[in-house]
Amino acid sequence: EPEVTQTPSxxxxxxxxxxxxxxxxxxxxxxxxxxxxxxxxxxxxLVSFYNNEISEKSEIFDxxxxxxxxxxxxxxxxxxxxxxxxxxxxxxxxxxTGGGTGELFxxxxxxxxxx
Amino acid sequence: xxxxxxxxxxxxVQEAETVTLSCTYDTSESxxxxxxxxxxxSRQMILVIRQxxxxxxxxxxxxxxxxxxxxxxxxxxxxxxxxxxxxxxxxxxxxxGTYxxIFGTGTRLKVLA
Numbered sequence: 001e002p003e004v005t006q007t008p009s010x011x012x013x014x015x016x017x018x019x020x021x022x023x024x025x026x027x028x029x030x031x032x033x034x035x036x037x038x039x040x041x042x043x044x045x046l047v048s049f050y051n052n053e054i055s056e057k058s059e060i061f062d063x064x065x066x067x068x069x070x071x072x073x074x075x076x077x078x079x080x081x082x083x084x085x086x087x088x089x090x091x092x093x094x095x096x097t098g099g100g101t102g103e104l105f106x107x108x109x110x111x112x113x114x115x
Numbered sequence: 116x117x118x119x120x121x122x123x124x125x126x127x128v129q130e131a132e133t134v135t136l137s138c139t140y141d142t143s144e145s146x147x148x149x150x151x152x153x154x155x156x157s158r159q160m161i162l163v164i165r166q167x168x169x170x171x172x173x174x175x176x177x178x179x180x181x182x183x184x185x186x187x188x189x190x191x192x193x194x195x196x197x198x199x200x201x202x203x204x205x206x207x208x209x210x211x212g213t214y215x216x217i218f219g220t221g222t223r224l225k226v227l228a
Contacts, residue, residue: 003159004159031214033215033216035218040220041220042119042218042219042220042221043206043208043218043219043221044218045215045216045217045218048214048215050214055214056213056214056215058215091159091160098214099148099210099212099214100147100148100150100165100167100210100212101148103162103165104152104160104162104216105159106152106159106160106161107159108157108158108159109159
């Protein structure tokens with residue numbers, strides 16, 4: 001069964017360093033998302049991406065964050081200069097259709113720890 | 116503000132019994148979608164059940180059913196005949212039609228043998 005894969009599963013970095021989290025969505029999916037979950041808190045929307053551009057982004061997704069789909073298969077989230085508060089589990093998701101009719105398929109998450 | 120609230124951080128149920136997980140949401144929209152997602156330990160979230168707000172009939176998927184009360188903005192999940200494999204984190208989510216899903220904080224369900 002096709003699935004969304006994320007790498008790395010866990011990354012530890014120093015504050016101020018750049019981090020790239022990678023995702024391989026399901027191959028025929030068209031909509032891509034990043035979410036994050038700080039330990040014990042709610043799953044927060046970061047950004048959605050369709051047709052090679054951002055569809056929607058949250059207030060969290062400031063200039064420190066960027067997304068890219070460089071080669072038609074990978075979907076990356078870059079954090080340019082990490083802060084302590086960026087420590088969280090980051091989830092990638094994809095769907096074939098947009099909107100509520102499209103089931104979101106999630107990856108297992110990448111845990112980011114910023115020291 | 117559009118928010119989703121799950122007031123039960125943790126629930127327990129005996130195997131074969133029934134449990135209900137609560138979810139409330141806040142919105143001014145009239146048309147939207149609601150979801151329950153399940154996240155087993157160390158596994159990805161998977162869709163359990165979906166409800167369209169314009170449909171009055173409650174969605175059902177095998178042992179999983181919802182009680183959707185639109186006026187009360189309530190969307191609870193009932194799991195019947197609970198099985199050990201139902202143990203997971205359950206997230207309620209709301210989709211208002213803006214390419215983003217809004218999730219609650221989750222309820223951890225323990226199933227006791």
